Amino acid sequence: MGSTSAENNGTGDTHPTGVGRRDLIRRSAALGLISVPAMGFLSACASGGGEEQEKATQGKKSEKNPLAVNETAPMEFVLFDGGFGKEYAEDAVKVYEKNFPGAKVEFSATQKIQSTLQPRFNQGNPPDLIDNSGAEQMDMGVLVGKKQLADLTPLLDAPSYDDPGKKVRDTLRPGIVEMGQFDGEQVWILYYAYTVYGVWYSQKALEALDEQYPQTWDQMLAVCEKAKKKGMAGWTYAGKYPYYIPFSLYPMIGKVGGREVLDAIDNLEPNAWKHPAVKACFEAYYELYRKGYVLRGTPGLDHIQSQTAWAQGKALFLPNGSWVENESAKVIPSDFGLTVSAPTGLDSSDKLPFGTIWASGGEPFVVPAKARNGAGGMEQLRIMLGEASSKNFTSKVKSLTAYNGGTDGIELTPGLKSGVAALDKAGENVVNPRIQDWYVQLQKEKIGVSGLGEMMAGRITPAEAIKKIQGFADEAAKDSSIKHYKHQ
């Protein structure tokens, strides 16, 4: 999820680096200062073998306290202060403090997750609950592999906050528990936000063209042609971060060829990308470029610039996730009629029906294995997964949560409403490609930038893109320095 929430902050991956004073370095000093910028910072995180901190003793297990939290043990919670802000977590902390009046909660919110927490993991005294998100997300695979995270199964098997008769795991949306697993039964991560990916457009603009959202690719091309005649491009996307294209392309591949194709891709199976469904979808997208339906200059736009051009009506469709409503709130006109749709398929021979959509968790919360009060961290999560906290989140930040429900009785914004409708329509047909959280470099840099980005800019053909991407995937499958995962 780093890919998405990283960009939620508006400016993307900026890194404030700068040489403040440019004093002239004398010749003698020059040699010594060489390459300090490159290596000096590594010393900051040099590993020091710290002692493990003492764990808090167990509290009394009761109906109100099923996780047996020590009522007086302090609890520390570090939140990623990103697109969703921190208010929702502060509200949830207040509930914790009310339930455990004797406990002191230390809450902090930061964008610098990795810089603040990496040294603490190295020293063995991490906080009790972390929202490991944003541009500085710590690699989950490594954290799991090095046994730094606690198994959240006790939380999932505990009674839910609202209904003691129901386990927490039974109140969650589809896919949330699986996303928290790596290999095996343990659940290491709880994704709190729930993101709907797909094709975003203005209902108003579509109506002005006298069209409906196209269900087959021929219709898609026809709509784009109509838009082009009116001086509007069919598509735009975050050209500088082309790993936004998969948000609509991957579920399309799943719809055309079935889930197995996406699973094979996730599993890095040989020739997974050479499946006919992949080829057909790549060629379909390439048609958009070839026919001139992609907004001119798109490969040089970042996510904000492309979203702005799209909100201004320069392009009709945009592959994106549900955070776009919050992120581009300032530029989306009030009568825009923001809508998300499941991606267009090829034709009636597709394996899955129209409506097949990509939805998955965002904002990964983890409880470190070496936390002093891990039970407290889980209890805080249990509170957040209650209906009241979930509703609070949805109404404040215009996003769904992992809690299945929590939308009754609050007024939903247009984008969110269409997201809920799209999920209803999809029913069982929700796909969740894991490649984006399993193999970050492969997904973003190699498939995204070097494969899809180059193809959509017209610099390589679909056949070349597939060959290149298959090569990248084979390399990743062989690379012993990255951890490999398989669908269970």
Added chain:
Amino acid sequence: MQHGKYRFIVGFLTVPLGLYALFVIWPFIQSIYYSFTDWTGLSPDFAMVGFDNYERMLDDDIFWKSLQHSLLFALLLPVVTIGLALFLAFMINVGGRRRRGGPVISGVRGSAFYKIVYFFPQVLSIAIVALLFAFAYNPDSGAINSVLRAVGLDGVQPLWLGDPDLALWAVMAVLVWSTVGFFVVLFSAGMASIPADLYEAALLDGANRVTTFFRVTLPLLWDTVQSGWVYMGILALGAESFAVVQIMTTGPGGPDYSTTVMVLYVYQKAFRDGQAAYATTIGVALLVVTLAFAAVVMKLGRRERLEY
């Protein structure tokens, strides 16, 4: 008094040398040590793996690309920046036409104004400069393509940062733009200290501006130019190139790895991929490159110092 003298000197040197050892030498040694381990950077336990990281690095295409780009930065940026800065500084200080009743040598008209204008980019942090240029390079509504459209060049609308053939040059142009002013001021200061009678003598002998520059100004400014060269090389290999590539380019580092540089790759490996040990290995390679660069500059630049 002899004893006391050494104690006196040692007393002064202990603290700075100690700090230098702690914050410069020690991290170097640590980095080299970690490059032989499999440390992830996210947990305190790791094992020695010998030369595995180095073998992997030699097989890594992205590493070679980043090395290539870093070398290009280190070679080309100083040449362009310092060449341009020398030209501008010369025009500001020496290159003007002789005016009746004025001093023998002077800059072009309005040189005081130019001196300030050239220095302007220097007051902006490199992060801000990179962001500004990211907007300027926007192919849809950015300043550069808008100007092209305004002068009727509708057909010429490059993708700039989105084009693998242009992206690296676009990034380099930003670095030149943001650093040239500093060197103009630096060289101006150097030129101001060159005695005017040397120029007078050259002019009396009938030297034109080009000859004056190569025979008088440049030799007398050589020390300053050389320092500037090393300094610019370090910027090009280190922090400045990281900032612009990270903030401006596709990916970052792209499109298709066309702008990735070694510092960026170190950062991505250490903090995105959780492979701190491999990152330190690339850091060691970067150290070697930087030392080699400095050695070459020192060696080539060695000349007799001219007294004046």
